[in-house]
Amino acid sequence: MKTIFKSTLLAATVAAVCGTAVAGDISTAPVTYSQEGVSAVITAQSYAAISYLTKAAYAVGDKVTYTFDAGALDTTNVFPAQINVAAVTGRAGMALGLLNQTADTVTYRVTSVNQFGTETGKTTLGATIVLTPTTAALKATAVAGGTINVTVSSETSTGDDLDSSSSTNASRTGPLTLVKTQFGKISVGTELDGTILVAKNRKELDNGNVDSMVYSISQITTTGWQQLVTNNGTVATLKADLAGWDLTKSIGSIGSSAGGTATYDDAKKEVTLNYGTNVITTDTVTLTPPTGTKAVVLLAQDFEVAASYAYTHGTSTGSASVGTADAGEWTLDGAVVNVPYMPYADSITQIMYVTNEGSLDADVSVMAFDEAGNDYDLGVVAVSKAGTVEAIAGAVQTALEAQGFTKGKVSLTVTVNAQDKDISIYAAYNVGGVDRGTVTNSQYKQK
Template identity: 35%
Template sequence: MKQIFKKTILAAAIAGLSNYAVAGEVINDTIKYSTEGLKTLAPDAEKTIESLAYELGANYIASDEITITFSPAGSLSSFDADGYIIAEGDVEGDSITFSLLSQTDDSVTFRVTAVTDNYDTTDTEVDFGAALLNVSSILADDVSVTYSSIKAGSDAAFDEGFEGSNTGVLTSTASQISAITVTDKFDEVIDVDSGRTQFEFSGEDSMTFEIENDTSLEDSAAFTNTYVEIEIQTIEDGEDLSFLSLNGEADYDDGVLYVDYSGAVTTDTITVDVNPGSHTSLVAQAFSVSAEYFDGEADEEGEDTFSAGEDVPAGEWTLNGNVVNIPYMPFAPGISQILYVTNSGDFDGGVYVTAYDEDGTEYDLGMVATAGASSVTKITAQVKDALAAEGFEKGKLSIDVTVNAPDGDITVQAAYNIGSDRGFVITDQYKKSDTYEMMP
């Protein structure tokens, strides 16, 4: 037989009120499990709630029944209870005895078999035994328990007063690892005057990531490895970055740098070192980072890996290219535009265009063309098509043209035709140079 919990003293606020009704109350605190920890277990694994503790909210007599129902359906694997359960009162000799009456897949029912004479069972705390729950059910949803009581010889419900709660959540789950965040992004500028062989400000760049690992959760996973992947999206065509030197162990494969850590790493600063002698030229890049944890205690299904976030923006490398502003360019039916970029240097350069209309609306058109080395590139159609794709077809614009090439190598020519008349636009290059030749 099992004996646990003595009857509590009534609160002073209700002392002496013999007809004061309260409801039974679930005493169990919710156990919050690690989602990752449970997933490393076998599919048919179980977790035990050691004692189902309930405070009676009414005066029970012999043959009253109390049913404990588990939700969702199928969450109860088995129930471990003695044939008789005795809960004692504050006064020596006072007790209430329950016997196990029946059990289904989702519930157990007890019947009161004995109550000490003149013993009011209200506020008595009872341990009804241990419940074994299916791990699969715990992972699927919160598992709750509900106590319901009926009077002896009838179906009349009782112990359902307005205070307390006869339903409680036994288990819940939470992810042990948070999504990866980037607190310090890659942000270097590639120096076009160096032939794109080095950064403008230093020889290295860094990115710092953070991941939370909440080991306070029940059955938290003990991760044995952390994998961080830095994906590189090339903004312009160029060589790969396999030549880069990284702190720590890293492998490069098809646009991704893989960093492997031992244990559960939650933060690190990854530094990229550029050696000018090991490559021909750097290109503009955008970076994103992904991470996953590996639990070494793999089951027969294979290794257990858990994502800590995918494709989180981690910064970019830009180029300190030439920027020319075209202060005025009209667009309307009957008006045609003339836009040329001349590159007199030895390096190709991506041409990026940003436009602003009379209302201040910005149209970031991205890279519209490549200005080849020692060549003239017409960008009229590309700019017009890109503007149309952004919903702009008529009005006046100010246009910034950025070319990733040394400043002295780039010239931008701008004009427009209205019928047989041509209007030449003076760009801000006039302020930078005494010599400027218009494209006919």
């Protein structure tokens, strides 16, 4: 019984000791580099001193190794021949001499342990080893490639691991450098949201025939960063189909509260706003369609804005994108009719007609979803001629089959870009050539 008690007590004692074992902890002051700037240089870049808080008692002959990310150290990097850790009250100091180094590592060996004043028996537990390079040099390409880390390891004179037990909030690896873009991201606060008026022959927007958007570019705080570039100007682009507009002839206009000069490329369907050397953080862009004899048919569409900054760094030049953002849409105040149910099978024939009582031809576009929840954007399936009745069932079926739907039930949303009062839609289906089912759609009109 006594033997069992003693063994248990010994095991508990060992467990308690192991449970309190801790690892050394590295501390670095990573240098942040501009991604744009450091990518333009070839000379070696610096890094700060590396501190390592010991959590073990070191003795003469013990070794400490610093391992840098492969290929990060420049050939001009120089480490000191010796590291001195001063003794303080209650803790011993030590000296570490440079033992050897490779392309990616440097190893120091403890050459002496010294006491503070007249103290005796103190250890180095809790001492901080500070490695301050004589010449700190990292390859510029390595810095530009991302974070560069260093890892500290240590061993006794006999090759056993030292100072490496796991410990909460302790790490033996730390970053020497960080690389970040010095430019922010574009966002849109107020979107384009004009409605194209069919009553105006689709040549005018609501709200006084003018529409505006506001975009902003976030700015990054770069205090203390290295290799910063100089921002030399801004260019923004707005994806927009402004067919028929000619800004050089005042056929439509695009305004910029920040002084940007607008040009429109119809082949690219893109507006370019050039701000020269101005660094733009926000702008209100206003689109005013042409009027009178210069008026053109406006197109329902989605808009997207992008921007970039031009910069220089020494003799190098470059351009940095700040991304893209949705900039709104133009919609049509046309007829939108939901046909809630339409079956498809070998023995079923679909019947759908669009009646256009207006004076303008109109595109007929269809979206659908089936009973399994699959969506189908069929696009424009037909053109409803002014003053005619247009059968669209065959075109709808062909478009559905092209997207993999052949049998089942769908709900259809039919959009006709003509005034709602001029459009009527009839929907039905025929089973086996005998039984016809009429589908009540969402359209309610007073004729």
